[in-house]
Amino acid sequence: MKRFLILLPFLVLLSSCFKDTVDTASLTNNPFDRDFNGEQVFVFEETFLETVNIGGGTNVLYQVIVFRVREELFLSPTDYGIRLDDLQNGQDAQPVTPVSAGSSRYRYRREPLPGTSICLRLRLTNSQSAARAETICATL
């Protein structure tokens, strides 16, 4: 019992070493956090015209905007989705497709507007919730 009494001050000292505060405001390095304050996650890569045969000998011309998700910023490997809002035509939640399977490069296809800066608002998504919004612009 006396030994335990001697041990008590050490326990108290030990307990004071326990970290009991986590600064939630300092947790800003996760790209899925809406408070993320790191570098841009979405990087514009290129834009070009693409002709698509829609059948019946009809070809349609599209403007393709390719961007990349910087997965190296992720704190751990994870699946994700992308929400794209076209700020130029006001259409939200437009579909994007990966350039190739498993690639971090994505393409968005829209009607071409040569010489016009087309800005896209991009967000990472997961479980139907979206992270910080970023904007990239492309001019054909």
Added chain:
Amino acid sequence: MTSKVRIAGTEGGSVVGSTSPGYRIPVVFGSLLLCLVAQAQSTGQLRFRFEPDRGMQYVLDGKYRMGDRELTLEEGRHTFTFWAPERLMMDTVFVVEPGRAKDVLVRLRYSQEYVDYRRAEERFESQRRIGRLWLPLATAGAGAWTTVAWIRLAQSHSTLLDLEDSYNALADPDRIEALKTTDLPNAQADLRNARTHAYVASGVFALSTAATVMLRKKLATRSAPEFKDQERIRFEGLVWEPGERRGTWAAALSIPIR
């Protein structure tokens, strides 16, 4: 009122009844009968009932120490000093009436020494109970409480660290927001609470342990109170003899020879 009967022919005696030899024997018996009747008429009986009954003794007329429950005494005033173990001595006077029996209930109060002794003994027993039973029990309880409190502190700390680590693994923006606004603050509050709890429990444990050790040491040097029946000493050694002014105390030594 004692009657004296003299038998004819005895020295210094007187003859009661006829001098004829034929009547001598009846006269002697008659005289004896008279004597007995006279004796019976001049005595009375006291029948005692004692509370407490165990160990009750008394001194009769400052001379005779006895414990009889029934007494046949000559008529008149008789002084009694009653005493029983642990009780206060009581002096009293009874008037014996001839040919009558009186029932007397004698009830003695506890002596102050005994009352004081009982109090001291109760105090001693109470302290001993506290020192040997309740304080060790309280210390054991405080020890268990302290252990649980420290385990809870460690768990709370671990929970906080796990939550902090989970920030790096989460990929759900809503979940991250909930973590930062609810889960982490709650975990921090829990940890602070657990730490306070652990400190208080440890303090109580330390205090109760110290109190147990101190009381044990104190009790080890103390002996149980002893009862010295001063009334017994007074009863056995002293006889109250009223004098002309205030009276005197006289010491007496009695050696029972049986």
